[in-house]
Amino acid sequence: MLNRHEVFEVIAAVIADGGSADRAAVLAVTVEGLRDRALRQGYVIGDSAADSVEKVIVAALRPVDRVFRVAYDRYMVVLPHMRNEQHALLAATRLSQAFEVPVLDRGDPWRGRPVVGIALHPDHGSDPELLCRRAELALEEALRQGGQHLVHGESHDHAVISYEELREAVESNRLDTFLQPIWNLQTGRVAGAESLARWTSPHRGEVWPGYFVPFAEQTGLITALTNWSINATLRHAAALNHVPDLKFAINLSPRAFNQPGLVEKLTGALGIWGVAPERVIAEITETALVHDLDQTVSLLRRLRDRGLGVAIDDFGTGYASVAYLSKFPATELKIDLSLVSGMHGDARAARLVSGIIDMAHHLGLVAVGEGIEDGGTQSLLAEMGCDFGQGYHLGRPVPAADFVARCGGGNRV
Ligand code: C2E
Ligand code: CA
Ligand code: CA
Numbered sequence: 452m453l454n455r456h457e458v459f460e461v462i463a464a465v466i467a468d469g470g471s472a473d474r475a476a477v478l479a480v481t482v483e484g485l486r487d488r489a490l491r492q493g494y495v496i497g498d499s500a501a502d503s504v505e506k507v508i509v510a511a512l513r514p515v516d517r518v519f520r521v522a523y524d525r526y527m528v529v530l531p532h533m534r535n536e537q538h539a540l541l542a543a544t545r546l547s548q549a550f551e552v553p554v555l556d557r558g559d560p561w562r563g564r565p566v567v568g569i570a571l572h573p574d575h576g577s578d579p580e581l582l583c584r585r586a587e588l589a590l591e592e593a594l595r596q597g598g599q600h601l602v603h604g605e606s607h608d609h610a611v612i613s614y615e616e617l618r619e620a621v622e623s624n625r626l627d628t629f630l631q632p633i634w635n636l637q638t639g640r641v642a643g644a645e646s647l648a649r650w651t652s653p654h655r656g657e658v659w660p661g662y663f664v665p666f667a668e669q670t671g672l673i674t675a676l677t678n679w680s681i682n683a684t685l686r687h688a689a690a691l692n693h694v695p696d697l698k699f700a701i702n703l704s705p706r707a708f709n710q711p712g713l714v715e716k717l718t719g720a721l722g723i724w725g726v727a728p729e730r731v732i733a734e735i736t737e738t739a740l741v742h743d744l745d746q747t748v749s750l751l752r753r754l755r756d757r758g759l760g761v762a763i764d765d766f767g768t769g770y771a772s773v774a775y776l777s778k779f780p781a782t783e784l785k786i787d788l789s790l791v792s793g794m795h796g797d798a799r800a801a802r803l804v805s806g807i808i809d810m811a812h813h814l815g816l817v818a819v820g821e822g823i824e825d826g827g828t829q830s831l832l833a834e835m836g837c838d839f840g841q842g843y844h845l846g847r848p849v850p851a852a853d854f855v856a857r858c859g860g861g862n863r864v
Contacts, residue, residue: 453519455583458527461517462579465531466572475572476539477579478528479586480508480546481594482563485524496557497523503556504563511549512542527583534789536571536602537661538768543567543600544665548705566593570603599669612666616652621667621675626650628683629848630855633700633819636833636840641858643698645734645841646684647848648676668706677707681717685724685731687851691858692725700732700762708735708746714753728758732783736764744778752780762819767807777814784811788822788842795827805835812836 465475482504489497501520508518508526517529533539546565553560568590570582585603593601620626630644650658667673681701688699707713721728733754735747751761762783763776767790776784786807794801804820811818820832823842832840 453521455521455527455580458519458521458529458583459579461519462529462572462582465517465529466577466579469531473531474533474535474538474574476528476530476533476542477570477572477582477586478530478539478543478546479568479583479590480526480528480565481524481590482526482550482565484561484563488561489523500554500556500561500563503554507549507554507563508546508565511545516542527586532789533571535661536569536574537659538789539569539571540600540602540661540665541768543569544668547599547669564599566590566598567600568593568603569600575603600665612652612655612658612663614670614672616654617650617663617667617670618672618675620650620652621672621679624679624683626676626679626683628680628687628851630687630699630851631841631848632846632854633698633839633841634845636820636829636837641697641846642839643700643730643732644854645700645848646680646687646702646851648680649848664704668704673704673706674710677703677710677713678716681720682724683851685720685726687855688726688730689724690855694858695727695730697858698730698732698760699726700734702734702764705736708743708750714750714757717754717759718757729760732760732762734762734764734785737766737768744775748778748780755780755782763816765821773810776810781816783817783819783839784814785819785821786837791820791828791832791842792822792824795825795831801831801835804832804837808832808835808837 462477469475485500485504488500501524505518505520505526508528515531519527521527530539530542546567550563550565554563568586568588570585570589572582575585576582589601589603593599627649629647629649631647632641633643633645634640635642648660650663652658667676684699684701691697721731754761760782761780762785763779763781764785765787766784767787786804790800790804794804808818817838819839819841820837821841823829823832823840823844825844829840829844
């Protein structure tokens with residue numbers, strides 16, 4: 452067990468290393484069930500359970516992340532190089548997922564439930580002690596509310612989305628589909644679009660998908676959300692059937708992979724809307740790849756067999772091993788915006804992206820650069836041979852009807 456001062460030193464080093472513009476997250480984590488196990492079965496078993504929990508936490512995170520046990524049933528986690536709050540929430544979601552299978556301890560399985568409080572540098576402070584206190588306060592608040600993750604400073608109302616409200620919005624088709632254009636960087640023409648969900652709640656206003664998608668994943672609403680997203684996207688794709696080379700990318704959450712009949716649902720919806728499977732790309736994050744290798748590979752293969760494209764999303768966020776890549780029946784590699792947005796004016800970052808593009812091509816994959824925010828990055832990617840690109844500089848996500856209106860008349864530049 453470490454004392455908190457040692458953790459402060461690690462946080463200070465991470466902050467010094469990353470520079471003032473680099474985000475880092477501090478997570479305070481407790482695992483419900485751990486204390487109970489020690490009190491009921493003895494401290495020796497409790498200690499061994501705490502060690503097993505630490506291993507599960509470490510395995511769920513990236514190699515650069517650091518995990519410290521600071522009290523009987525409490526851990527502090529330091530995550531360097533976070534691109535935003537959502538990135539930290541993704542790590543917290545991964546922690547929750549890792550505990551979905553029982554912890555195996557001395558051959559004896561038991562269930563633990565992690566609860567996480569999050570504070571970000573520089574958003575919530577730059578002093579390590581303050582960041583730790585804010586992460587722990589967020590954890591206390593999460594425990595009080597019975598939630599799973601809470602970011603410091605989030606008001607109760609905003610942080611906790613109501614299950615009923617989201618379920619209602621999904622089931623009564625009150626989410627909106629936005630489409631963000633994807634450009635062919637070599638020809639300078641729009642090649643298709645990625646479908647992104649938007650939710651304007653009557654009580655909370657605009658809710659970011661960075662919140663409601665992980666919430667849907669945690670609460671089982673992801674099946675309904677995925678079905679909604681497939682149908683809503685294909686409805687707009689169908690309106691552009693007369694422009695058959697436009698492709699539509701749909702995000703499939705790793706959780707959607709566990710739902711039976713996903714492939715049938717997708718192909719059924721293609722039939723209903725009369726959209727050719729070759730015009731649809733299923734985007735899955737690296738996270739899904741590491742979650743259940745065999746199941747994911749077989750599902751992706753079935754999608755490919757039916758003619759759909761498969762894109763590996765957010766590549767480079769660090770959760771999947773490069774060695775995994777060659778095993779996946781993917782057609783595209785989407786290079787994460789954290790890599791792409793840093794490359795202009797940074798020769799090393801640019802070489803890394805160039806290497807990833809070459810690697811994608813060697814593996815027979817099409818390379819897509821995400822998060823292109825300026826013309827310099829766009830030209831650099833095009834020079835490097837990157838096939839497709841997406842980002843605010845090329846076009847922000849717009850209501851699907853606007854995209855259809857723009858492309859339906861053949862206006863593709
Ligand atoms: P993603 O799949 O990586 O989607 C790209 C995100 O990057 C979008 O955020 C988009 O608005 C944003 N983006 C695009 N260009 C730029 C740029 O130049 N700079 C910056 N800084 N950002 C850019 P958005 O719409 O907030 O979505 C966040 C995430 O939520 C998505 O990340 C995706 O994982 C998830 N998501 C959104 N809609 C759906 C959905 O219908 N189903 C599922 N399962 N997930 C969804
Ligand atoms: Ca995506
Ligand atoms: Ca992405």
